[in-house]
Amino acid sequence: MRYLRLRLRSSILLSITIFVIVFITLHVLIWSTNEFELLEKTPESVPKPPVAISFLSALDQPNIYDLKASQSHTLNKHSSYITSHRIHELFQLVRTTRNNQLKSNSINSTWNFGKFIPKKVSPHNNNTKTNVDTADSVTMKEKNHKLQFNITTTAKIMNEQDKIQLRHFIHYTLTKWKADHENDKYVNLADIMHDGLAQDEPELNTTWFKYIKTVTNSHVYNPNTPEFKHLLNHLQNGKISEASEMSQGTQIKVILNLPNGFQGLLKPYRVPRNYQTQPDHFYFSDIERHHAEIAAFHVDKILGFNRVPPLIGRLLNITSDLRDKATEELAKTFFISPANNTCFRGHCSYYCDTSHAICGKPGDQLEGSVQVLLPRPPEVDWQKISHPYRRSYSATRTAQWETNENYCYEHVMIDEDYHNRLLLDMMDLAAFDFLIGNLDRHHMMRISAFGINTALVHLDNGRSFGRYDADDLSILAPIRQCCFFRYSTFARLYRVYNKGLSKLVSDSLNTTELLQMILVNEHLIAIDRRLEILFSQIDICIKTYTVQGVMIDDGID
Ligand SMILES: Nc1ncnc2c1ncn2[C@@H]1O[C@H](COP(=O)(O)OP(=O)(O)OP(=O)(O)O)[C@@H](O)[C@H]1O
Ligand SMILES: [Mn+2]
Numbered sequence: 001m002r003y004l005r006l007r008l009r010s011s012i013l014l015s016i017t018i019f020v021i022v023f024i025t026l027h028v029l030i031w032s033t034n035e036f037e038l039l040e041k042t043p044e045s046v047p048k049p050p051v052a053i054s055f056l057s058a059l060d061q062p063n064i065y066d067l068k069a070s071q072s073h074t075l076n077k078h079s080s081y082i083t084s085h086r087i088h089e090l091f092q093l094v095r096t097t098r099n100n101q102l103k104s105n106s107i108n109s110t111w112n113f114g115k116f117i118p119k120k121v122s123p124h125n126n127n128t129k130t131n132v133d134t135a136d137s138v139t140m141k142e143k144n145h146k147l148q149f150n151i152t153t154t155a156k157i158m159n160e161q162d163k164i165q166l167r168h169f170i171h172y173t174l175t176k177w178k179a180d181h182e183n184d185k186y187v188n189l190a191d192i193m194h195d196g197l198a199q200d201e202p203e204l205n206t207t208w209f210k211y212i213k214t215v216t217n218s219h220v221y222n223p224n225t226p227e228f229k230h231l232l233n234h235l236q237n238g239k240i241s242e243a244s245e246m247s248q249g250t251q252i253k254v255i256l257n258l259p260n261g262f263q264g265l266l267k268p269y270r271v272p273r274n275y276q277t278q279p280d281h282f283y284f285s286d287i288e289r290h291h292a293e294i295a296a297f298h299v300d301k302i303l304g305f306n307r308v309p310p311l312i313g314r315l316l317n318i319t320s321d322l323r324d325k326a327t328e329e330l331a332k333t334f335f336i337s338p339a340n341n342t343c344f345r346g347h348c349s350y351y352c353d354t355s356h357a358i359c360g361k362p363g364d365q366l367e368g369s370v371q372v373l374l375p376r377p378p379e380v381d382w383q384k385i386s387h388p389y390r391r392s393y394s395a396t397r398t399a400q401w402e403t404n405e406n407y408c409y410e411h412v413m414i415d416e417d418y419h420n421r422l423l424l425d426m427m428d429l430a431a432f433d434f435l436i437g438n439l440d441r442h443h444m445m446r447i448s449a450f451g452i453n454t455a456l457v458h459l460d461n462g463r464s465f466g467r468y469d470a471d472d473l474s475i476l477a478p479i480r481q482c483c484f485f486r487y488s489t490f491a492r493l494y495r496v497y498n499k500g501l502s503k504l505v506s507d508s509l510n511t512t513e514l515l516q517m518i519l520v521n522e523h524l525i526a527i528d529r530r531l532e533i534l535f536s537q538i539d540i541c542i543k544t545y546t547v548q549g550v551m552i553d554d555g556i557d
Contacts, residue, residue, distance in 0.1 A: 081529075082536035090539055091494045097547045098487055111165040116158070116414040158409055166413050167549060170484065173419045178555035181421075181453050189215040189375065192449050196379060201261070207234070208261040212375070217450035218556070219306035220374065220457055228310065232512065235264050235312045235370045244327040245346055251288045251462070252346040252358065254322070254330070255373060263373040266316075267293055267462055268358045268366060270351070274520045277466035283439035284393045287351055288462030290369040291518045295509070296436045296461030297371075298518075299527065302504045303435075304492045305428060307458040311371035313515030318342045318360035367515060374447070374457070383448035385422075388412050389430070389478050390442045401477055408482035421554050424486040425456045430478040431489065435501075435530045438464035439472060455556075468522035471530050476537050483541035487553045490538065493531070502528045 158166075190197070190204075190213040197204060211231050214222045221228050238258035246253040246265065254266040267290045277286050293311055300308040316322060319342050323334050326344075334344040335357070343359035346352045360366045376382060388411055392399045401407040412418050418426070426444065433441055440463040446454050479485065496504060502524035509518050519527075541550045 081532045082539055086539060087494070087497060087532075087535050090535065090542065091491075093542070093547050094487065094490055094551055097551070098553060100548065108165060111162075111169075116162070116166070158406060163406075163409050166409055167545065170413055170419075170423070171549075171552060174421075174423070174552050174554045177420050178553065182555040184453050186216045186218060187450050188213050189380065189447070189449075193375060193379060206260055211262075211372075215374065217447070217454040219455065220309050221306055223301060223306060231262075231310055231372060232312050234258055234260070234262050235310070235372060236314055236514065238262060238264070240316075240321045240325050242327065243322045243325045243330060245330050245348075249460075250349045252348050252352055254346070256321075256370065257325075264370040265311075265373045266314075266368045266370050268368040270356075270358070273517060274468075274522065276468070282395060283391065283463060283466070285350070286440070286463050286466055287356075289465060290367060290462070291515070292436070292465040293369040293371065293462050294513060294515070295505070295519045295523070296432075296438070296458070296464050298505050298508045298513075299436055299501075300432060300458055302496060302501065302508060303432065303489075304496075305432065305455075305458065307455055308461065309372050309374055309457065309459070311369050313513055313518065314368055314370045315514070316366045316368055317364045318344075318358075318366045319364045322366070381448045383446050385417075385444040385446070387426075387441050387444055388415075389426075391439060393442065401481065402474070405481060408478070412478075412482060420452055421455075421556055423482075423484060424489075424552060424554055424556065427479055427482070427485050428489050429456055429458065430476060431485075431493070431534055432458060433464070434471075434475040434534055435527050436461060436464035437466055437468075437472060437475070437526070437530075439466075439475060440464075465519070465523055468520070468526040471526065471533060473533070476534070479534075479537055479541070483545050483550050484552055485538055485541070485550055486556065487551050488557045490551060493534070497531055497535070500528070501531050 190209055193212065194204075197209060201209070207227075207230055211221075211227045214225055214227045221231065235258070238256075238260075240256045240258065242255075242257040243266075244255050244257075246255050252268065254268070256264040256266050258264055267288055269290050270287050271289060273291050275289070277283075290313065294313050297308040297311050300306065322344070323331065323342060326334065330344070330346065333346050333352075334342065335354070337343045337357070337359055339359075341359040341361055342364060343357040345354055345357045358366065374380070388407075389401050390399065400411070404410070412423070422444075429441065429444065433439075438461055440460070445457050445459050447457065448454070473480075505519065505527065506524055538550070
């Protein structure tokens with residue numbers, strides 16, 4: 001009996017022990033999984049990128065319903081690259097030194113700039129690296145015969161002392177440029193074209209004439225004028241009388257003839273808003289995005305550059321707006337797809353085949369960006385400048401600037417073409433391109449009919465906003481290697497930073513853009529993040545060369 005009681009007691013004890021062990025194990029297990037989940041949810045953890053859409057499946061997305069293709073993932077807050085305290089401090093530093101620029105007497109009188117002008121080896125002529133754009137189709141191949149600089153000899157003789165002198169020389173030369181040009185009057189396009197226009201339209205008070213009166217050597221529109229609003233309204237609602245293909249460029253673009261002499265450049269919908277550049281696709285085979293053109297216009301406007309020709313998103317009817325109005329050449333490329341949609345493929349070197357056709361979906365509806373087409377040659381001359389920091393456009397070659405940190409000294413600062421506003425215009429463009437993630441800036445365009453004191457026109461942003469989960473620091477190479485920046489641009493960036501860049505951009509899109517959700521949230525987060533990175537790059541330059549050594553007031557606002 002006693003034995004039995006003992007066995008009973010010990011088995012109860014054993015079951016209690018087993019129960020306790022099982023309970024503890026289970027508890028530990030559950031607790032640790034919770035911990036994992038908690039960890040995943042903490043803001044500090046590495047954010048998971050939203051589900052990206054592959055190129056091929058992107059083509060299958062119904063176009064105007066593509067917003068639904070965007071899953072509502074939100075990237076967690078990133079860790080900061082520069083503190084906001086430091087950005088405010090930088091602004092104070094920059095502001096207090098604005099009127100205290102480097103004096104030209106910092107240049108050593110025995111130092112000779114001429115020794116750095118390399119021997120120019122040109123097999124053809126004495127053309128500069130710039131050329132006047134013609135209406136010919138331009139391919140990815142270098143069209144102009146860019147002069148070859150014999151940089152190996154230059155690189156050998158450019159020592160640290162020379163670099164310091166060269167920096168002083170740039171300050172001197174831009175200060176002189178400012179003095180020579182600060183009283184320049186703004187020139188507008190209507191005045192330049194006046195005689196030609198008067199022949200065609202004796203009555204010059206047309207809406208087109210009024211708009212091109214607002215296109216000046218400093219900007220391509222004035223956002224505070226009724227002409228700007230009229231222009232957007234025209235692009236949005238103007239009845240299309242003809243649709244023809246634009247021969248320039250490598251991807252499909254359709255010129256739309258609109259009322260009152262306006263022409264619009266249509267880039268049609270191709271991929272959903274959250275389609276990301278495929279990891280194995282180079283920038284030069286990336287497809288153009290109409291929403292990137294639209295978003296880039298808004299970012300440029302918010303930054304106060306006003307250098308992107310105005311454009312809007314428009315919902316077209318592929319049959320009545322395009323096929324019925326198409327020129328014979330374009331009309332030939334229309335067909336009805338197996339799904340009974342109207343499609344066309346156009347003629348161009350990238351994505352103009354039946355498997356990449358542009359289709360009305362659903363029904364006849366097609367989204368696109370429509371940009372005002374500014375007057376071109378032969379009416380108005382443009383200058384197409386090969387970008388010194390252009391990429392190689394090759395899967396196997398790298399560009400010189402990618403491997404030579406002295407590239408700016410050896411190729412840009414010694415080049416007389418950059419001893420004017422172009423140098424800082426190029427820095428503005430690098431800042432803009434970095435924010436919008438544009439790797440495709442192979443050329444810089446400006447209206448040469450305005451003369452030398454003319455801003456770049458920020459054309460062709462269709463390959464921007466390709467990634468939101470990564471920032472390509474190489475776009476900042478001109479700023480990183482040259483370490484020059486325009487005072488007025490810095491001040492505007494700071495103002496925008498204080499108000500919140502993404503907020504300003506999304507407000508601007510929401511108030512003037514009919515197409516919805518042009519930038520998905522992830523892209524908005526990315527532009528704020530990039531603005532901080534841009535400030536941190538400027539901060540590094542300032543720490544290396546001082547505020548006066550980096551910031552230049554060339555008189556351009
Ligand atoms: N809004 C505009 N006003 C005047 N000219 C324009 C405009 N947009 C484009 N162009 C002209 O058409 C050319 C081609 O346009 P764009 O660069 O947008 O096309 P693309 O297919 O991206 O070209 P590329 O493949 O060469 O980069 C420009 O270089 C410019 O000469
Ligand atoms: Mn392009």
